[in-house]
Amino acid sequence: MNKDEIILAHKEFLFPSVFHYFREPLVVARAKDQYVWDADGNQFLDFFGGIVTVSVGHCNEEVNRKVHRQMDTLQHVSTVFLNEPQVALAAKIASITPERALTKSFFTNSGTEANETAILTARCYTGSSEIVALRHAYHGRSAATMTLTGQSTWRLGPVQPGVVHAPNAYCYRCPFGLEYPSCELKCAHDVEEVIRTTTSGRIAGMIAEPIQGVGGFITPPKEYFGIVAEIVRKYGGVFISDEVQTAWGRTGGKWFGIEQWGVTPDIITSAKGLGNGAPVGVTVARAEVADAVKGVTISTFGGNPVTATAAKAVLDYIEEKRLPENVTEVGGYLRGKLLEMQEKHPSIGDVRGMGLLQAIEFVEDRKTKKPATALTLEVLEEARRQRIMVGRGGLSGNVVRLSPPMNITKTDVDEFAGRLDASIAAATAKFQTVAV
Ligand SMILES: Cc1ncc(COP(=O)(O)O)c(C=O)c1O
Structure with a gap:
């Protein structure tokens, strides 16, 4: 089946409650280690790990x-x-x-x-x-x-x-x-x-x-x-x-x-x-x-x-591979990057988590803490454009969740952080444009 046939078949033969991210669903074709490729051959850096599941990398050889x-x-x-x-x-x-x-x-x-x-x-x-x-x-x-x-x-x-x-x-x-x-x-x-x-x-x-x-x-x-x-x-x-x-x-x-x-x-x-x-x-x-x-x-x-x-x-x-130690080190590094982003983007109300389980909560205003649900959805769309995978959560759907494979490196974090930062900036700019 090609990509369009898969999307059509999903609509016709699955319960509609089998929900998916993005306005247009992302069809995934294959994955290896920290990377996932879509049906068009685009490579994504996976920082969600199939909802906190790909613990040791996709298709781990051992x-x-x-x-x-x-x-x-x-x-x-x-x-x-x-x-x-x-x-x-x-x-x-x-x-x-x-x-x-x-x-x-x-x-x-x-x-x-x-x-x-x-x-x-x-x-x-x-x-x-x-x-x-x-x-x-x-x-x-x-x-x-x-x-x-x-x-x-x-x-x-x-x-x-x-x-x-x-x-x-x-x-x-x-x-x-x-x-x-x-x-x-x-x-x-x-x-x-x-x-x-x-x-x-x-x-x-x-x-x-x-x-x-x-x-x-x-x-x-x-x-x-x-x-x-x-x-x-x-x-x-x-x-x-x-x-x-x-x-x-x-x-x-x-x-x-x-x-x-x-x-x-x-x-x-x-x-x-x-x-x-x-x-x-x-x-x-x-x-x-x-x-x-x-x-x-x-x-x-x-x-x-x-x-x-x-x-x-x-x-x-x-x-x-002593991955719990790697999680502490690389998770701490990721946390540092997220805190830097929080200083830059007023929409980031909270950064929290532990190890390689890190989240950012988006708010419309840091004082009222009104959940920025629409912005979060846009961040996800932009993240897709930046070829990174992240998750969403929170009672109001205004939290971006990060849970990459536990054997990633700081280099992966550097690559990811740059792209997430760009995604947040692009999503924010869209909202500012709308407001004007
Ligand atoms: C904390 C927690 N408990 C239970 C479940 C249910 O697991 P499953 O989807 O494998 O049934 C989940 C799934 O996200 C979960 O996050």
């Missing part, structure tokens, strides 16, 4: 070699028979969880399923059904995980009972109108109020992203999760860290985002970057928590030998 070999050896038997790749991956994950405290894994195919499994596990372990989640969260697209999600855009259809939402730690737009640190972490302490006023006081647990991804890389103060985890446990719940975006070194220096906040959760969920594009989700829990799931449950493709091989190869690659 990973793919192992995957090809596994494809030709054993592709599928389901979980009713044992296979080595599944247990090897589980053992590897157990060896890198915080304090090695989470040792038992359940594999699925996506972050949504990983979170479904976590909620089920928390409910089995505690005998309670009530879950606390956060506003601005994103946890998936099933009925239960849409209910956990705290953004109207991503909550389709009826919600399920048993979920309450606490205000999040969004310092740039503090839900309490306070400022850190004089706020004394009001948002964290408010979780106790939420439990006491909107639940039975006996909760199954709380689920939260260490840095809220789809919400626009909203990064809490360092003390936040320590306080919150203690409150959750005080009321009998387990603490679930949704690391679909923040795991595997993405935040720099550590395997998991929650480690940046000094907390050891009871359950961690992840997917995305674990497989570098292979569909694999994992729910890893403390042994006694995992053991509470009585009876049997099955995921036909979960722990599939091919995707498990991909995931194990990705983790080995991250470890061998």
Whole structure:
């Protein structure tokens, strides 16, 4: 099919809810390392990584070699028979969880399923059904995980009972109108109020992203999760860290985002970057928590030998190439470039994130902080012209999200930063022209 045929077929044969960026959809033909080529042969520098998923570069040779070999050896038997790749991956994950405290894994195919499994596990372990989640969260697209999600855009259809939402730690737009640190972490302490006023006081647990991804890389103060985890446990719940975006070194220096906040959760969920594009989700829990799931449950493709091989190869690659260290260094360099841009462009209200998970929030005015959604859309269009790939997020769609492969270099950042700066300048000029 040529490009136009692909666009037409997409329109005719896919649900219209399968949304895409840009006024005219971008058709991608191939990718290698940090680059992606469109159907017209244009090369893009990819700083979104397929939504925080291409962790070790597109079509990574070391990973793919192992995957090809596994494809030709054993592709599928389901979980009713044992296979080595599944247990090897589980053992590897157990060896890198915080304090090695989470040792038992359940594999699925996506972050949504990983979170479904976590909620089920928390409910089995505690005998309670009530879950606390956060506003601005994103946890998936099933009925239960849409209910956990705290953004109207991503909550389709009826919600399920048993979920309450606490205000999040969004310092740039503090839900309490306070400022850190004089706020004394009001948002964290408010979780106790939420439990006491909107639940039975006996909760199954709380689920939260260490840095809220789809919400626009909203990064809490360092003390936040320590306080919150203690409150959750005080009321009998387990603490679930949704690391679909923040795991595997993405935040720099550590395997998991929650480690940046000094907390050891009871359950961690992840997917995305674990497989570098292979569909694999994992729910890893403390042994006694995992053991509470009585009876049997099955995921036909979960722990599939091919995707498990991909995931194990990705983790080995991250470890061998010391990518968490690279993330700290190159992520810090990228952050510096973004802060320079903030000084230059008044529309950049906030720069935030950690490691190679960095975001800029656009506002119409730094005083009112009115979200500049239309400008953000234009920045994306200009970024396309500049041949860079970036993501969008935030409740108002006014956040540009950057999550390149974790093995990029400072040279990539230099190339990217120049083009992003030009994109913002061009988008801003358009708006100024319209205003005149
Ligand atoms: C934090 C978080 N949790 C869960 C999910 C759902 O993952 P999936 O799209 O693989 O179902 C996502 C997806 O963006 C996510 O960012």
